[in-house]
Amino acid sequence: MLLIGYGSQIALDAVQLSVDAFIQSAEAVNHDYILCAHVYQQTADSTAGSTAAAGSAEKPADYPNASMSLVVGFNPGGDSDLNNRLMAQYVEPSFGQSIAVTNMAGSNSSVALTQYQSTPTDGYTILGTNSAALVNNYASGTCQYSYEDFEVIAVFGRAPGDMLFANKASGITSMEDLLEKSKANPNSIKMGMSSGGNTHVYALLLQQAGFACNIVDGGDGSDRIAALVGGHVDVCFVPYLTAKEYVENGDVVPLCTIGDRCSALPDTPSINENGYVENNFNNYYVWLAPKGTDAGIVSYLASLCEDVANNNEKYAADQQAINFNDPFIVTGQDAIDLLAELQDVANENVKVLG
Numbered sequence: 460m461l462l463i464g465y466g467s468q469i470a471l472d473a474v475q476l477s478v479d480a481f482i483q484s485a486e487a488v489n490h491d492y493i494l495c496a497h498v499y500q501q502t503a504d505s506t507a508g509s510t511a512a513a514g515s516a517e518k519p520a521d522y523p524n525a526s527m528s529l530v531v532g533f534n535p536g537g538d539s540d541l542n543n544r545l546m547a548q549y550v551e552p553s554f555g556q557s558i559a560v561t562n563m564a565g566s567n568s569s570v571a572l573t574q575y576q577s578t579p580t581d582g583y584t585i586l587g588t589n590s591a592a593l594v595n596n597y598a599s600g601t602c603q604y605s606y607e608d609f610e611v612i613a614v615f616g617r618a619p620g621d622m623l624f625a626n627k628a629s630g631i632t633s634m635e636d637l638l639e640k641s642k643a644n645p646n647s648i649k650m651g652m653s654s655g656g657n658t659h660v661y662a663l664l665l666q667q668a669g670f671a672c673n674i675v676d677g678g679d680g681s682d683r684i685a686a687l688v689g690g691h692v693d694v695c696f697v698p699y700l701t702a703k704e705y706v707e708n709g710d711v712v713p714l715c716t717i718g719d720r721c722s723a724l725p726d727t728p729s730i731n732e733n734g735y736v737e738n739n740f741n742n743y744y745v746w747l748a749p750k751g752t753d754a755g756i757v758s759y760l761a762s763l764c765e766d767v768a769n770n771n772e773k774y775a776a777d778q779q780a781i782n783f784n785d786p787f788i789v790t791g792q793d794a795i796d797l798l799a800e801l802q803d804v805a806n807e808n809v810k811v812l813g
Contacts, residue, residue, distance in 0.1 A: 517755075517758070517759060517762070518759055519582075519753065519755040519756055519759055522582060522755075522756055522759070523554060523555060523556045523582070523583070524556075525556060525583055526556050526557040526558065526559055526583070527554065527556060527557075527558045527559070527582070527583050527584070527585065528558075528559050528560075528561060528583065528584045528585070529543060529544075529547045529558055529559070529560045529561070529585055529586075529587050529746075530561055530562075530563050530571050530575060530584065530585070530586050530587065531543045531544070531560060531561070531562050531563070531571070531586075531587040531588075532562075532563055532564065532565075532567075532568025532569070532570065532571035532572060532586065532587065532588045532592070533562065533564050533568055533588075533592075533679055533680075534562055534564040534679045534681060534682075535562055535681075536679075536680070536681035536701070537679055537680035537681055537698060537700075537701055538589075538618055538619075538680065538698040538699075538700040538701060538781075538782075539568075539587070539588065539589045539592075539680075539744060540562065541700065541781060542589075542615075542616045542618070542744045542781070542782070543560070543587030543588075543744055543746075544560050545616075545774070545777060545781075546587075546615060546616070546744070546746070546764060546767065547560055547587075549767040549771055549773075549774050550760075550763045550764060550767055553763050553766060553767075554760075554763060560587075564679060566596070566601055566602070566655065567592045567595075567596055567601060567653055567654070567655050567656040568588040568589075568592045568593070568596070568602075569592075569596050569601050569602035569655075571586055571588070572586060572588065572593075572596070572602055572604055572609075572747075573602060573603070573604065575749050576604050576608055576609065576749060576750060577608075577749050577750045577751060578749055579749060580748075580749050580750070580751040580752045580753070581752075582748065582752055582753060582756035582757075582760075584748075584749065585612065585746055585747065585748050585760070586609070586746070586747040586748070586749075587744070587745070587746055587747075588744075588745050588747065589618070589742055589743065589744050589745060590614060590742055590743040590744070590745055590797075590798060590801050591621075591656060591657035591740065591742040591801075592656055592657070593605070593606055593745055593798070594606070594798065594801045594802040594804075594805040595655070595656050595657045595659075595660060595805045595808075595809060596655060596656065597802070597805075598802065598805040598806045598808070598809035599655050599659075599660070599809045601654075601655035601656075605802065606745075606747070606795070606798040606799075606802070608750055609747035609748060609749065609750055610747065610748040610749070610750060610751075610752045610754075610757045611745070611746075611747060611757075611790075611794045611795055611798065612746035612747060612748055612757055612760045612761050612764065612790070612794075613745070613746045613760075613761050613764040613765070613788055613789070613790045613794060614743045614744070614745050614788070614789050614790075614794040614797055614798065615743065615744055615745075615746075615764060615768055615786070615787060615788040615789075616743060616744045616768075616778060616782055616784075616786070616787055616788075617741055617742070617743050617782065617784050617787045618698065618699075618700075618718070618741075618742040618743065618744070618782055619698070619699040619700060619716075619718075619721040619722075619723060619782055619783050619784070620698070620699065620716050620717050620718035620719075620721065620740075620741060620742050621657065621658050621661075621680075621696045621697065621698055621699075621716070621717045621718075621742065622696070622697065622698075622699050622702065622713055622714070622715065622716040622717065622721065622724075622727065623661075623694055623695070623696050623713075623714045623715050623716075623717075623730070624687060624694065624695055624696075624697055624702055624705075624706070624711040624712060624713055624714060625637065625693065625694045625711065625712045625714055626687050626688070626690060626692070626693055626694070626710075626711060626712075627709060627710055627711060627712055628690060629648070629693040629694065631648075631693065631694060631712065631714070632712055633714060634714050634715050634728070634733060634735065635733075637670060637672075637694060637714060638669060638670055638735075641670050641671040641672050642669065642671050644671075645671035646671060646672070646673040647673070648671075648672045648673065648693045648694060649672070649673050649675050649691070649692040649693050649694070650662050650665075650670075650672040650673065650674050650675065650692065650693070650694050650695065650696075651675055651676075651677030651683050651686055651687060651691075651692035651694070651695030651696065651697075652674060652675075652676065652677060652683075652695070652696050653676065653677065653678065653679065653680075653683065653696070654676040657717065657740060657742070657805075658696035658717070659674075659676075660805070660808045660809055660811060661696065661717055661730060661736065661740075661808075662674045662696065663811040664735070664736040664808065664811050665730075665735060665736065667811060668735040668736060670735075672694070675692060677692060677695055680697055680698045680701040681701060683695050683696065683697045683701075684697045684701050684702050684705065684711075687702075687705075687711060688705055688710055688711065694714065696717070699716070699721055699723060699724070699783075700781055700782070703723075706724070713727040714727070715727060715728050715729065715730045715732075716728075716729055716730065716739075717729075717730050717739060717740050717742075718739055718740055718741040718742060719739065719741060721783060722783045722784070723783045738804055738807070738808065740801075740804060740805075740808070743787070743797075745798070746760070746764065748760070758791075761790035761791065761794075762790075764788060764790065765788055765790055767786075768786040768787070768788035769786070769788070774786060
């Protein structure tokens with residue numbers, strides 16, 4: 460278990476821990492920092508489920524014969540890091556080689572995408588990101604590469620999504636309350652987001668809708684919740700999983716969700732329900748291979764991900780626990796079509812960035 464906050468880092472060694480134990484530990488620990496997860500699941504159930512499913516996947520000749528590296532384009536601790544690590548952990552037994560997960564954060568995953576866009580193409584380095592970062596970075600010009608500049612392996616695990624939360628001390632209790640108070644004192648309310656990403660777009664869309672907030676960059680999800688709880692911003696877009704502990708403690712107040720309503724907070728409206736913005740935006744997690752990676756390798760990795768999402772009961776339980784959704788996955792042309800739809804929405808929304 461890794462605890463991180465304002466540069467403090469505890470328990471740097473990776474610890475094998477199930478999601479259930481992770482959640483129980485998170486709820487039991489009393490700390491002022493964000494709880495980050497490096498989850499390495501090696502349970503007999505998950506291993507057996509993945510191994511049994513491997514027979515349905517067509518393995519390319521002489522592949523794999525070495526370990527694979529999954530480069531996650533975010534810092535440890537957010538929902539993208541956790542979900543990408545979970546998929547890697549469940550895929551690993553069927554893959555038959557170790558999968559080493561590393562973090563390369565920067566510009567909402569653009570640093571990792573740029574470095575590994577076209578090399579290496581041997582199937583031993585893949586990228587883990589989320590769909591919101593992928594399509595919005597390209598639409599905004601933060602990254603020159605879109606999903607079309609990679610080989611798409613899989614789109615999986617619909618997130619509960621970024622939500623807009625208020626620090627309890629701010630006294631803001633709803634979107635209507637935020638609108639009224641921001642208009643009464645323009646630019647006095649600080650709204651945190653991640654520059655260039657989906658949360659930046661929706662912060663600006665709210666500003667266009669009359670929310671007179673001072674929009675500030677809060678970094679990755681773990682940094683943003685720390686800023687919100689610490690009182691450095693008044694309201695902030697944060698993934699629900701990252702904010703869960705503080706919602707339950709009453710430290711932050713949910714105002715709206717960018718995507719569909721979250722089953723964990725069913726009374727919290729979607730951002731488009733009151734007409735403040737036109738479209739909401741669901742977020743997923745994405746595995747990509749550098750452009751030019753052999754199609755047989757891409758298809759094989761996709762089939763391993765499908766086996767996990769469709770056949771592994773433990774993974775399904777973990778998805779309910781961390782994403783509050785049933786497992787979701789699309790591969791091949793279906794994955795490309797979904798990303799194309801999301802890119803169209805991002806291209807329209809991002810016009811607000813100028």
